[in-house]
Amino acid sequence: MIGIVLVSHSEALANAAMDLALQMVHGTQPPIRIAAGAAGGFGTDATAIASAIDDLATTDGVLVITDLGSAILSASLALEIRASTHQVVISDGPFVEATTAAVVGAAAGSSLADITAEASNALSAKKTQTLTAPHASVGNDTAPGSPAASAEERLINPMGLHARPASLLVQTAGEFSADVELTNTTAGRGPVNASSVIGLLSLAASRNDRIRIDANGPDASQAVNAVKQLVLQGFGELS
Known part of the structure; x- marks a missing residue:
């Protein structure tokens, strides 16, 4: 599993971002270390960052x-003075959104490269939802062709596909050997890959919107059914 180091000028901010992100994780949580504040106040300390990175030396890589x-300057210096040699990437993503994307991706078993891309692109969902005209396609990385399995259901949970259902969907889809895509057929947004929490949020799918689930791969039918059940159960948010 990928490890995450949060570097902030404020320890309170780092802890709040971590706590928010962990609310999106169901089951095993990724290893996270915080290197925040300097000398009991505000600032960053390269030595503390290096120590946090070294503490995650047994992971499959670290995203800072x-x-x-x-x-970023402190984190770059930390890479020069750390004792460990495992792969480390410094993200250019926005702090809160990138932390959420990284935590969800790491918990789902995504690679360091995929998590880095998700964190870097973490503002795309917010940008998409501020546009007045829907996109015909958002983040479609799947080869063309008819899906091996497909289903379409209406969202029934009160807030639609917000962050927590999206993270649950990412983890569920990740349990199967299948490439799963979702499309908001009501708004004409998508398809997006179900492994991307940012992509799923970019669908801007509200209650009563219809969602199409497509999958290809050995477990396509099982994956579509599992995601379909999440939708039918309102992602556990129905009273």
């Missing part, structure tokens, strides 16, 4: 997420 520009 920073808040302000000077935190």
